[in-house]
Amino acid sequence: DGGITQSPKYLFRKEGQNVTLSCEQNLNHDAMYWYRQDPGQGLRLIYYSQIVNDFQKGDIAEGYSVSREKKESFPLTVTSAQKNPTAFYLCASSPRDRGTNTEAFFGQGTRLTVV
Amino acid sequence: RKEVEQDPGPFNVPEGATVAFNCTYSNSASQSFFWYRQDCRKEPKLLMSVYSSGNEDGRFTAQLNRASQYISLLIRDSKLSDSATYLCVAHMNRDDKIIFGKGTRLHILP
Numbered sequence: 001d002g003g004i005t006q007s008p009k010y011l012f013r014k015e016g017q018n019v020t021l022s023c024e025q026n027l028n029h030d031a032m033y034w035y036r037q038d039p040g041q042g043l044r045l046i047y048y049s050q051i052v053n054d055f056q057k058g059d060i061a062e063g064y065s066v067s068r069e070k071k072e073s074f075p076l077t078v079t080s081a082q083k084n085p086t087a088f089y090l091c092a093s094s095p096r097d098r099g100t101n102t103e104a105f106f107g108q109g110t111r112l113t114v115v
Numbered sequence: 116r117k118e119v120e121q122d123p124g125p126f127n128v129p130e131g132a133t134v135a136f137n138c139t140y141s142n143s144a145s146q147s148f149f150w151y152r153q154d155c156r157k158e159p160k161l162l163m164s165v166y167s168s169g170n171e172d173g174r175f176t177a178q179l180n181r182a183s184q185y186i187s188l189l190i191r192d193s194k195l196s197d198s199a200t201y202l203c204v205a206h207m208n209r210d211d212k213i214i215f216g217k218g219t220r221l222h223i224l225p
Contacts, residue, residue, distance in 0.1 A: 031211045042217030102147045106158040
């Protein structure tokens with residue numbers, strides 16, 4: 001089955017440690033995205049990538065880093081520079097078709113808690 | 116001005132009623148628009164795309180007004196299972212950025 005997979009589902013991190021969240025898709029989508037969602041809030045864009053080996057900062061990129069070495073994979077690293085990393089992280093992918101089918105498909109999310 | 120704005124609600128609506136949400140967007144370069152539904156502690160899921168001519172899917176109707184830069188969602192004969200947060204989404208043409216509104220919370224009351 002085609003889809004987008006995030007792992008792990010729950011993640012605990014000690015303050016001061018870097019942690020990497022995995023996102024893999026087998027939908028053959030060119031574009032991939034990382035969002036952060038805080039309780040009762042909307043989705044805020046962290047980073048996105050339109051194509052392999054290229055990515056752009058979103059609205060809240062500080063304290064995060066990404067890579068896009070393969071089309072299928074877009075891992076997100078939450079660094080120790082991120083002051084308030086506890087949140088629900090959502091990865092999405094989308095085709096770059098300029099027609100109508102450009103909706104984003106989401107993984108199930110990773111809940112990161114700093115302890 | 117935020118790129119995509121929605122009334123956060125909550126909208127408390129009796130079962131069977133009709134409810135409408137609006138959403139405004141600021142970037143005229145936005146290419147495609149969508150409504151997503153998000154249940155508590157779950158990922159967002161596509162409810163429907165929004166076309167300029169308007170489109171309907173069962174009890175749901177979506178409209179796009181490019182001149183006024185707003186999108187609407189109408190839910191008829193609301194069900195208890197419609198209770199969720201509804202997210203308005205704009206997909207930018209130029210850079211493939213996908214921007215979400217903060218969502219509108221809907222509670223259908225029995």
